[in-house]
Amino acid sequence: MSCCAPGTEAALDRAAALTAGPSPEEVRLASRDLGDGLRQTDLSVPGIHCGACIQAIESALARLDGVVHARVNLSSRRVSVRWRGDAPPPIVPAINALGYEAHLDDGAGEARDETLAELIRAVAVSGFAAGNIMLLSVSVWSGAQDATRDLFHWISALIAVPALVFAGRIFYRSAFQALRHGRMNMDVPIALGVSLAYGLSLYETINHGQHAYFDAAVSLLFFLLIGRTLDHVMRERTRVAVSGLARLAPRGALVLGDDGTRSYLPLGEIEPGMRLMIAAGERIPVDGRVVAGSSELDCALVTGESAPQPIARDGAVRAGTLNLTGPLTVEAEAAAKDSFLAEMLRLMEAAEGGRARYRRIADRASALYSPVVHLTALLTFAGWMVASGGDWHQSLTIAIAVLIITCPCALGLAVPIVQVVAARRLFESGIMVKDGSAMERLAEIDTVVFDKTGTLTLGAPRPVGLDAVKPRVRALTAAIAAHSRHPLSQALAAAAPAGVPAPAFSSVREVPGYGVEAEQDGIVYRLGRAEWAAPDDPAARDGTVLARDGMALARFDFEDRLRRDARTAVETLQAEGLAIELISGDREEAVRSAGAALAIDAATARALPGDKASRLDSLARQGHRALMVGDGLNDAPALAAAHVSMAPATAADIGRNAADFVFLRESLYAVPQALDIARRAGRLVRQNFALAIGYNVIAVPIAVLGHVTPLIAAVAMSLSSLIVVANAMRLRPARAPQRAAAADSRAEGVAPGRLATAP
Amino acid sequence: MTNLAILIPVALLLGAAGLAAFLWALRSGQYEDLDGAAERVLYDDETRPLPPADDEPAHPHRD
Structure with missing residues (x-):
């Protein structure tokens, strides 16, 4: 896992460069009181990636006065610090001094994940029970007779009780919830199948019967719980990763x-x-x-x-x-x-659109599947009643065997396991997905709506035409600009020419709203607004200039820089046949030039937050399924209104929370990449359904004819589950555009075709 | 049959012991940071996971 997400930091650099670190008051406010004067502060440090980082940070923090305990968590890239005293120790500066970026983290402060703990305990208990019962069952299958067989069945029945009560209640609870609301989900047939299998086996055991299905019931729970736990871990990891991003709203x-x-x-x-x-x-x-x-x-x-x-x-x-x-x-x-912010939240509540109406594919499948299975079992019972001349014991046994063998083990795994593998692939590409339904919705889109500032562009200006400026003047400009946080200054400072020594100044001061003034050997240099920097120069009336004693030396023009791979991403999406729109709150000409650079025809400027949301609403009413990609507070209602939504890591907090996907890296190629993985995941889900149905087509006739023994049931169910899992593993990582040719992303041939033909 | 009477309880007991050990490890936070644990083994310092916040406050061990 170490170094697994290079580029994560780069995308956040801009935000970090502009924003000051948290004040001691903010650190104190964000810390938790553990009683006894002890407080805990949780920080997210995305740069942690190896054992040396752990050592450096822990030992540096332990040296601070007041720090009682510091612990780095490498998996989640977090640091927990426990400290005493009225004022917090300088934790953030100490970590910054080591070269790591750190920000306060609210997510880790919450109570531990109880659901995960319950799921893991349930997996452990059902695994223990499944293993032991299977051990006894193998003895029965290999020929244990009479009293020995009965004894083994009785022990199995006893071991199965805690598994059913402790692990099974997760399914019972969910099935009960669904039935109470008059809905059907996958847990209803599972709960029914497991209960009937246990009841029938207990009856058989009491009556010294040959066949008991304790192993089938418990190993079914075990397999399904593994799938469910992985699913939960995936969502939890996303939640933690997203909550660990720098908080943009002040506390x-x-x-x-x-x-x-x-x-x-x-x-x-x-x-x-x-x-x-x-x-x-x-x-x-x-x-x-x-x-x-x-x-x-x-x-x-x-x-x-x-x-x-x-x-x-x-x-x-x-x-x-x-x-x-x-x-x-x-x-x-x-x-x-x-x-x-509150106004945005109200708009978002009003906009809650596509995702509320969306029904997950697994729920739709189970709504079809359950009636068919239950009807088959009922018909089997009726058929055998007639055929056997009213032997209700035999008829019931066979009908229940039908239910057990059709119990949707493979079907229950078909969707979650694919989505877990897909989420893992997305995670490796720096894309977080909130839940599986988001992936299903993404695979359906036909329209992509982009915000401009911060999404298609970085929102960070870049100087243009610098080559016309002499290197000496550029070095001077960069040296002056380095003293300001203003985005234009930062851009100029970053464009310092290599190999030219930076001049030294006797004094530098920033004049807020105007620019920076620097003095060197009695000469006053000003970098900033033309009318302030060069008041004596009639040629310089507007824009940003560098002036010496009131006369302009150089003038700088800026353009907003496109996000990396923006063009490739848009071209790939267009080649997939998707309609692309641009909707921004920015000025007309800025939107038009961005639209022209990316060959997006449908561009709307000066859109208010409500306009964006209503545009997505009207798209939905026209029957389109739109992906919204945006980052700002003003995009949040649109992100909520869209069929599915995506936001960069640099987005405003509520935007990140509203979005289904969050991508951490700078490259916009994350959008086609996520779409590609979602579509291939959708294909694999359908394949898995086909496999599960194929399994039933073979297994159900055997069961209906009364030839199913516990051995056949165990083999068939395990085999079908393994096949489904193996099929899900075929989801390979999507290919990102090659960085080597990044200078001209058009020439590298990232081949929209390659994505379309990927296996 | 008599050896079964010994072997089966023994097998169950061993399984239960493994289960208990797993649940204990889970509860004491040993699964909180698997990547970190893999790295920490390379360093000499005696460290342990941060005890859960609702337990008694941590004993200071800064070295």
């Missing part, structure tokens, strides 16, 4: 009291009228109005606008936007529950 804010005191309040306690201090690099917690300071806001996640918005006194700010350059004092105008 609280520093509130400025009337008497000048400052206190850190959790989000729920912030009320309108409070004055909040927002440092550069922090997100705005609630809607409000700026009362002091000026800065720039990154609204990409909230509205989809890619260019930072300048903000000054009296400007309105929305919850969720990121304060980029200068500290702001904001007067709250709404409580968190009435802010922009």
Whole structure:
């Protein structure tokens, strides 16, 4: 598993670079009280990948004052720290100093997964029972007679009781729930089959009969529980992985009291009228109005606008936007529950669309399957009553044997095992899937709707035409730009030419809302807005310039960078015959240029959150099944309204929670890749159904004719389960585009055809 | 028959002992971090899984 997800970190780098680490108050707020003055803080550290990481982090944390215990979990890439004292030890800076990114993690703070614990205990108990009963059964099959056989049957009956009660209740509970709501699921025939098998066997044992099916009943439970546990583990792993992503919504804010005191309040306690201090690099917690300071806001996640918005006194700010350059004092105008985020949540509830109506394929299959099986058993009973002249014992025995042999062992495994293998393949490609139904829904889509900012593009600007600028000037620009968090500055700093030494400055200061000013040997350089940086230069009226003593040296233009493989991904999807749409909250020209670059004709700009959701609604009404791919807060209602949805790891928290799939890596190729795996998983599920039905076609006549013995039942059921599992394993990892040719993804021939013809 | 009377209880007892051992290992958090356990065996330090939070607080063992 180590190093299994390279690229995970890269995708999150941008978010990390812009955002400040959690303040001590936030760390304290997020920690759990264990009593006795002991507190526990859970952190997600995605960079952990080997034993050396464990050693480095644990020993560094153990050296901090106040830390009682630090433990790294390599599987989930988390660190749990227990500490004492009023202020938390500097945990995050200590981990950052080692070169790892760390963020507070709420997911791990929850109670342990009780369902998983129950499932594993049930697997253990049923495995124990199945093994021992099978041991006794083999003796009976190989010829144990009379008293010995009866003794073995009695012991088997005793061992089966705890398995049935403890492991079987999971199925009984689910079957009871389904029946009470007038529905049918796979657990109904399972529960019925197991109970009847046990009842019949007990009756036979009491009457010194030859055949008992204890082994069939218990090993059926064992196999099915394994499938169910794997299914649960898969979903749990996704939940943990998604909850471990950096939290983008703030937990609280520093509130400025009337008497000048400052206190850190959790989000729920912030009320309108409070004055909040927002440092550069922090997100705005609630809607409000700026009362002091000026800065720039990154609204990409909230509205989809890619260019930072300048903000000054009296400007309105929305919850969720990121304060980029200068500290702001904001007067709250709404409580968190009435802010922009809450409005999105209301829209999402209203939009709950395709997935509520969707019925899983296994449920649909069992709705067909159960009546057929139960009817067959009933007809067998009637037939034998007639044929044997009213021997109800023989007729009932054979009818129950029919139920046992058709008990949907293979059918119960057919779907979950494929989805577990598919989820594993997706996980290896850095794609998390919330549950199996998402995979089924993804395989059905005919339309893909993309958001622009942060989804098709990275929302990170890139300077264009830098080659025209002299390397010396570029080095100077990069050195100045390195002093600012502004996205344009970060982009310029990243574009520093290699091999040119960075000049040194005597002083550097950032002027929020305008740019950076640096002084070197009495010369003042300014990098920023043209009217501020070069006021004396009539040629420089707009854009971003580098100026020396008021005269422009160079002008910089930026374009929003497309996400890696965006073009390949869109082309692949188009080649699959899917309709592609682009719907964004950004400006007209930005949307048009992105649409042109990707050859997407249907592009809508300036869409409000409600517009996006209603577009998906109308697609659904026209009978289309749409995949929504989006990242922002403003996409969340659309993600909820879509038939199936996908979000990048850098998405806003509620967007990630609303999405069925979350992809961790930067490459947009995750979208066709997930689609490919989902479709192949769908094919394998249908094959598995065919295998299970084929098994029944052979086994049912044997059972109806009364030739089934416990030996035949055990062999047939195990064999059919193994075949289904083996078939599921055929799902091979999907091929990603080759990185070597990434410079021109068009030329590498990632072959849409190859995906279509994959086995 | 007499040897069966000994062998069967013994077999069941051994199976039950294995089951109990598994449940104990599960409860004491030994399955929480399988990848980590595979790596930790390479290092000398004596470490143990973080005890569940609802148990008594951990004994400090920082070395």
